Amino acid sequence: MVSGVSAFHAELSRTKAVELKISVIGCGYLGAVHAACMAELGHEVIGVDVDRAKIDALEAGHAPFFEPGLPELLASANASGRLRFTTDMSEVADADVHFIAVGTPQKKGEYAADLTYVDAAVTSLLPYLSDGSLVVGKSTVPVGTAARLAALVDTAPADASLAWNPEFLREGFAVKDTLGPDRLVYGVPAGEAGERATAILDSVYEVALARDTPRIVTDFATAELVKVSANAFLATKISFINAMAEIAEATGADVTQLADAIGHDARIGRRFLNSGLGFGGGCLPKDIRAFRARGEELGLGKSLAFLGEVDAINLRRRDRMVELTREALGGSLDGKHVAVLGLAFKPDSDDVRDSPSLDVATRLRAEGAIVVATDPEAIETSRRLHPELDYVESAIEAAAGADAVVVLTEWKQYRELTPADLSGTNGQVILDGRNCLDPKLWRDAGWVYRSLGRP
Numbered sequence: 001m002v003s004g005v006s007a008f009h010a011e012l013s014r015t016k017a018v019e020l021k022i023s024v025i026g027c028g029y030l031g032a033v034h035a036a037c038m039a040e041l042g043h044e045v046i047g048v049d050v051d052r053a054k055i056d057a058l059e060a061g062h063a064p065f066f067e068p069g070l071p072e073l074l075a076s077a078n079a080s081g082r083l084r085f086t087t088d089m090s091e092v093a094d095a096d097v098h099f100i101a102v103g104t105p106q107k108k109g110e111y112a113a114d115l116t117y118v119d120a121a122v123t124s125l126l127p128y129l130s131d132g133s134l135v136v137g138k139s140t141v142p143v144g145t146a147a148r149l150a151a152l153v154d155t156a157p158a159d160a161s162l163a164w165n166p167e168f169l170r171e172g173f174a175v176k177d178t179l180g181p182d183r184l185v186y187g188v189p190a191g192e193a194g195e196r197a198t199a200i201l202d203s204v205y206e207v208a209l210a211r212d213t214p215r216i217v218t219d220f221a222t223a224e225l226v227k228v229s230a231n232a233f234l235a236t237k238i239s240f241i242n243a244m245a246e247i248a249e250a251t252g253a254d255v256t257q258l259a260d261a262i263g264h265d266a267r268i269g270r271r272f273l274n275s276g277l278g279f280g281g282g283c284l285p286k287d288i289r290a291f292r293a294r295g296e297e298l299g300l301g302k303s304l305a306f307l308g309e310v311d312a313i314n315l316r317r318r319d320r321m322v323e324l325t326r327e328a329l330g331g332s333l334d335g336k337h338v339a340v341l342g343l344a345f346k347p348d349s350d351d352v353r354d355s356p357s358l359d360v361a362t363r364l365r366a367e368g369a370i371v372v373a374t375d376p377e378a379i380e381t382s383r384r385l386h387p388e389l390d391y392v393e394s395a396i397e398a399a400a401g402a403d404a405v406v407v408l409t410e411w412k413q414y415r416e417l418t419p420a421d422l423s424g425t426n427g428q429v430i431l432d433g434r435n436c437l438d439p440k441l442w443r444d445a446g447w448v449y450r451s452l453g454r455p
């Protein structure tokens with residue numbers, strides 16, 4: 001084993017001329033994108049997952065979910081021979097760096113994160129670690145997890161170590177965010193082990209660092225907290241503007257103009273101030289809940305109690321959307337034909353995990369509405385969870401004969417709709433769950449336009 005950072009770095013630079021050998025354990029959203037991007041950067045990558053079907057798809061160059069740019073990247077990485085996938089953990093034995101990219105979902109019936117997959121990934125990796133190799137956590141975990149896993153890595157037969165390197169990618173921009181991150185955070189142990197881990201990670205991210213990407217080298221706890229506090233802040237920003245939408249609705253103000261106006265203050269900023277149905281997906285909702293749960297465990301429940309309000313404001317938007325639709329249809333949804341445009345938790349994604357849109361669609365149906373739903377990418381993922389809804393391929397089909405059209409995810413193709421496109425409706429009622437349409441355009445054409453937080 002090499003001792004001393006500079007000697008190690010020199011050796012790594014020499015080997016880097018060939019490539020770094022990287023394994024990525026867990027090939028979901030995070031892992032599949034990370035594996036493909038690492039190969040794109042010139043490394044030799046092996047992706048591991050327990051799900052045979054997922055591995056077969058990735059091996060064949062098919063992305064198992066919709067993510068712009070990923071199919072192209074998989075094709076080029078597979079063709080280069082630098083990217084392979086397997087279900088057999090023993091195949092990672094010669095890797096220098098092992099990224100842990102498995103999920104940390106919300107525990108059933110609890111707010112805390114379920115760490116079963118992270119623990120299982122690290123435990124099953126232990127026998128295959130080689131001297132000098134680095135295990136790098138990417139999954140979003142409660143603060144304190146990395147220290148516990150570092151102790152686990154210390155029990156491996158080989159002299160390996162652990163670092164925590166949170167991921168900040170956004171679905172829909174995952175490839176762009178991974179190849180060109182806005183910052184790199186390394187949580188490393190103290191002393192020489194930390195210097196070695198930093199040198200290895202610098203080699204992994206050589207291309208991004210050459211572009212002056214900010215790099216923060218810190219301890220495990222800070223690195224873990226950077227991730228959850230970033231998501232907590234983003235969720236808070238969204239719920240803040242949605243709370244303002246509630247006030248705007250009661251006072252006749254316009255929340256979108258309010259957001260524009262406060263957003264001009266550079267200290268506030270306009271991004272993540274889009275009011276509407278609120279946040280969903282596989283990250284923000286479960287991350288704020290897990291963070292709160294961790295705060296309680298630490299005896300610091302009060303410090304994070306506000307995240308309970310953030311969650312509650314967010315969930316109230318869904319109630320309000322159903323209420324608004326009911327109001328617009330004369331007080332009852334029973335037997336009314338409602339066209340639902342958008343099911344994914346946000347545009348450019350087929351992900352319907354904790355999707356506010358899909359939730360509202362099912363609630364409208366539960367109140368007796370005949371829901372005809374569509375989405376450019378998320379019909380199949382929605383159907384798996386809710387086969388009882390009626391799905392059609394286009395907004396025009398969904399709207400044919402509808403008493404109301406409800407826009408729940410702001411896909412570009414829905415933002416660009418005009419009253420003429422939806423001339424086949426029964427009632428000219430449009431409900432904008434994302435404040436993404438021009439009210440004047442619809443009202444001038446004789447439609448009833450209602451939204452969350454606009455008069």
Ligand code: UGA
Binds near residue numbers: 172238275287
């Ligand atoms: C989020 C974070 O933005 C990423 O930085 C983070 O890496 C990721 O979680 C993660 O933890 O893995 P993502 O879930 O892909 O990324 O989606 P966002 O773009 O953050 O949107 C989250 C939700 O907030 C969506 O439902 C979106 O519709 C909603 N949103 C977003 C709003 O309601 N208003 C806004 O102004 C912005």
